[in-house]
Amino acid sequence: MKISGGITVKVSELADKLGLTIFGGASGLQNEIKGGYTSDLLSDVMGHACSNQVWITVQTHKNVIAVASLKELASIILIKGLEPAQEVIEQSDIEKIPLLGTKEEAFEITGKIYNILKG
Amino acid sequence: MHFEYFIEGGNFAEAGSTSSQVKKTLKQLNVDGTVIKRTVVALYEAEVNIVAHAYSGKITVELDEEKIDIKIVDEGPGIPDIKRAMEIGYSTASPEVREMGFGAGMGLSNMKNNSDKLNITSTVGKGTEVEIINYFHL
Numbered sequence: 001m002k003i004s005g006g007i008t009v010k011v012s013e014l015a016d017k018l019g020l021t022i023f024g025g026a027s028g029l030q031n032e033i034k035g036g037y038t039s040d041l042l043s044d045v046m047g048h049a050c051s052n053q054v055w056i057t058v059q060t061h062k063n064v065i066a067v068a069s070l071k072e073l074a075s076i077i078l079i080k081g082l083e084p085a086q087e088v089i090e091q092s093d094i095e096k097i098p099l100l101g102t103k104e105e106a107f108e109i110t111g112k113i114y115n116i117l118k119g
Numbered sequence: 120m121h122f123e124y125f126i127e128g129g130n131f132a133e134a135g136s137t138s139s140q141v142k143k144t145l146k147q148l149n150v151d152g153t154v155i156k157r158t159v160v161a162l163y164e165a166e167v168n169i170v171a172h173a174y175s176g177k178i179t180v181e182l183d184e185e186k187i188d189i190k191i192v193d194e195g196p197g198i199p200d201i202k203r204a205m206e207i208g209y210s211t212a213s214p215e216v217r218e219m220g221f222g223a224g225m226g227l228s229n230m231k232n233n234s235d236k237l238n239i240t241s242t243v244g245k246g247t248e249v250e251i252i253n254y255f256h257l
């Protein structure tokens with residue numbers, strides 16, 4: 001969702017604040033985050049996410065990077081301690097999309113990010 | 120200008136690469152950002168539908184001063200009821216494909232929402248033809 005009147009945070013700042021693992025796409029860490037979208041359905045994200053949002057998901061395969069790149073999302077956050085395969089990490093480097101991770105569930109991490117972006 | 124791409128059914132690793140190439144080309148040509156975004160969403164969904172539902176396909180991109188015209192032609196099972204297929208949530212995707220997060224039944228509605236003109240024709244047992252037209256200035 002878009003957060004009206006919210007603040008803009010860099011991906012690197014968010015990763016610091018929430019102790020997120022950085023798997024790949026580090027050259028995009030200066031991307032600015034303006035809202036977020038939590039979904040595991042690719043065409044839902046394709047149709048409804050907006051550029052510069054952070055995407056929270058359980059999907060760890062290569063198509064996630066393609067969707068994030070086409071939609072110009074700020075970053076991807078994998079939940080539940082899921083780890084991406086090496087080829088997915090390489091793709092995130094190529095597309096310069098920061099691929100991050102947390103041990104938390106979608107609900108918790110989404111809530112925390114919402115609170116940060118709300119300002 | 121005229122570009123052609125070939126899509127292999129079942130090859131999920133490459134799904135989206137044509138959309139990504141077309142996006143780069145449109146950026147280089149300084150096409151309006153909103154038009155690029157809409158076109159890329161519609162094209163991606165059409166590209167993934169070949170990968171998920173058909174055997175092989177060809178994408179032709181035609182550019183002139185006023186519009187981008189994309190034809191997506193596949194060899195595949197075809198769509199028996201296009202009206203039903205357009206409904207959000209309708210999907211025949213396999214369980215494996217759904218596990219990857221495809222098969223929400225939202226692709227065709229994304230195509231509709233992100234194109235100025237969308238034409239779909241299909242012959243069961245033969246294949247499907249999709250045409251997406253987006254104008255640079257409405």
Ligand SMILES: Nc1ncnc2c1ncn2[C@@H]1O[C@H](COP(=O)(O)OP(=O)(O)OP(=O)(O)O)[C@@H](O)[C@H]1O
Nearest residue numbers: 043168172197204210211221222223224225226227
């Ligand atoms: N090129 C095609 N060939 C054969 N059937 C198709 C094709 N495109 C769409 N369909 C049929 O129409 C249905 C709906 O398509 P749509 O793109 O809306 O959803 P989906 O592909 O099932 O899921 P999603 O796009 O949300 O990942 C498909 O499940 C399939 O039955």
Ligand SMILES: [Mg+2]
Nearest residue numbers: 167168226227
């Ligand atoms: Mg689809």
